Amino acid sequence: MILNFVNAFFSDHAHWTGYDGIPTRVGEHVGYTLLALALAAAIGLPVGLLTGHYGRGGNALSLIATAGRALPTFGLLVLMTLLLGFGLVNVMIPLVVLAVPPILVTTYEAMRSVDPSPVDAARGMGMSEAGILFRVELPVALPLILSGLRSAAIQIVSTATIAAYVSLGGLGRYIVDGLYQRNYEKVIGGASCVAVLALATLALFWAVARVAVSPGVRRSA
């Protein structure tokens, strides 16, 4: 039955063009996702890298992460909309709050799990702290850091549907509109687009890891 809905949704030509077409909605959805991921990475990565490098603040970090997870995404969205009115900012705030904890915690953990002996060797050879961070620790920690970014990205892809609840676009449009119109074909079509987008995210991160992670690290991992 679900497959029938999926088939009906995707074979309807009206769903492929125009303002409410699948390409437009996917584009908007990807836009929100990239923006939220970029903001969350801009916050989470530097903090995680530095605290992980110096090995300090792990407890404070996990407290922050727990607090960030504890804030309900949907609740924040409604609250922000009541306070700030409709707009992109109040969608980005909950999404960033959602995505920062996994990035932060995984980055910190990745940096902590780097074998200390090459780090000591690098320091003994006279490398600067920045050099150690970027040329020794970061390449070794990269697979785990990427996996943190990936789980953040998947959570954002799935959750960015809430943007539609406060009048913005994205694939959530189909789900929210379908709910109010009692049009299950639309809901399921939208949901399957999101699932496909999530799979594409997995594939993208796999490809990035292939290219970016040094072969030596990949072999030992």
Add this chain to the structure above:
Amino acid sequence: MSGFFDIPSDLQHSWLGLVGLHLREALLPVLAGLVVALPLAQLCVRFRWLYPPVLWVTTVLYAIPSLAFFVVLIDYTGQTELTVMIPLTVYTLVVLVPAIVDGVRSVPQETLAAATAMGFGPVRRYVQVQLPIAVPAIVAGLRVATVSSISLVSVGTLIGNQGALGNLLNDATIYNRPELAWNAVITMAVLAILADAALVLVRVLLTPWMPSGTRRRKTGARPEPAAPALEDAAR
């Protein structure tokens, strides 16, 4: 902020009633998820080839937006709590299965060999040796699952006031009373933090042999057990 606890009568619950409802809708799925994840994880440990596909399936299921999941289920289970709890149960698997698999796999071979040498059968070895050693990893997974479950229940408000504290969000919008939204967000955050703390306490009680120093290192700072495991799946 007057009327912070003045719950509109259409919700037919007091504030405490909503808290109780919220905890039930959030925690039962975690429990159900654990019941499903334990045997599933054991299968993945036993048959290694099963693990990557299981991770892929749980990840894809996790990516289905909760609202869409609810709407699909309405046809089968109606606008009830069950419709909210089934997706939440499914979502917990993406965290719990890797956490348990990691935990059980982290048991050293020598320990297993010692248990076998002492005459432990496979079942007794699993229950008395592997599970206790895996407790820190399992609890780490439970913490993430519980906290996100408490947050996700609120989306249930969109399918006919099945969101417990989340229903306050809807009422905040339709009655234009932002303090109700504050109430919902703050209460859910506090519930999540309390549940998290309770799980930490459970772990401390269940693993009395762990010295406090390494405990912090191994589990407190490792709340993302899904991350390294998902790494396997993408390879």
